Amino acid sequence: MTKLKVGVAGAGVFGNYHAQKAAASARTEFMGVYDIDQARAESVASTFGAPGMSDYKAFLDMCDAIVVAVPATFHEPLAREAIEAHCHVLVEKPLTLSGKTARSLADEAAARGRILQVGHQERFVARAMGVLSIDEAPLLIESVRAGPPAPDNRAGDVSVIWDLMIHDLDLAAMMLGTEFNGVTASGKRVHSRHLDEASAQFTYASGGVARLRASRAAEVRERTMRVVYPSGEIAINFLTRKVENSTPYEIRVDIAAELPDPLGAADEGFYAACLGLARSPVPAHGAVAAVAMAEAAEASALAKVDV
Known part of the structure; x- marks a missing residue:
């Protein structure tokens, strides 16, 4: 099976969690962590033998898919740039901070044939x-x-x-x-x-x-x-x-027993959707209402x- 090249944007608590999931999954190749703070990115990524980066464009060029786990005010611009770079995106909640931009982002992902999933675990x-x-x-x-x-x-x-x-x-x-x-x-x-x-x-x-x-x-x-x-x-x-x-x-x-790890289930669902193995469990259009x-x-x- 071709592995999905996954990176994580954000070196905070949730970025670390998502990095753990990407590094451990049989479906992915963990590419590294992006953060505006190079040292923070390296600190998280090095735990998994991957690079930390502060150049977002170069980071996107390495990846098939990214997880956006940065502060909410930056969800929309980082997710949009990733989609425009032809990456699939899992963005932590909320999708964006307005209904208009949420619909626009969901539409853009659909138009480009990219998976855009929201972290509503x-x-x-x-x-x-x-x-x-x-x-x-x-x-x-x-x-x-x-x-x-x-x-x-x-x-x-x-x-x-x-x-x-x-x-x-x-x-x-x-x-x-x-x-x-x-x-x-x-x-x-x-x-x-x-x-x-x-x-x-x-x-x-x-x-x-x-x-x-x-x-x-x-x-x-x-x-x-x-x-x-x-x-x-x-x-x-x-x-x-x-x-x-x-x-x-x-x-x-x-x-x-049925759901020991909701975050892991969400991330695995995202990887499967990106690889064409299943539908996204939380598609962006379904998260616009919230x-x-x-x-x-x-x-x-x-x-x-x-x-």
């Missing part, structure tokens, strides 16, 4: 649990995703909506549909110049509602989801692994916050 977890297998339309989705500030202000270049809520926005779009007809949101700054806490409510023509809350300024971690259907309710505490289920559908909480929702929520929240 939570879909793999929800699917393995059975949450995404339910055909019945939800009446209500409530999600909470909260925790203390990240070390070194990681992801501090964007608000908590793009940093944490984006996961639940994507799941809401998967379950309620991509077209919402109303949004109200609020938030506040706590330790950064962006919103560190936010709440948002989306309404849909079907009558469904999504209520989402995210915080990166909480004292303790909290990760819950409650979904109300005409047939009953499902309440999941992802930290205690407790599930309350009054619906007729099976929800599995212990998915370790970007549009995040953009709308941020605009609504910021309208209520003093500059």
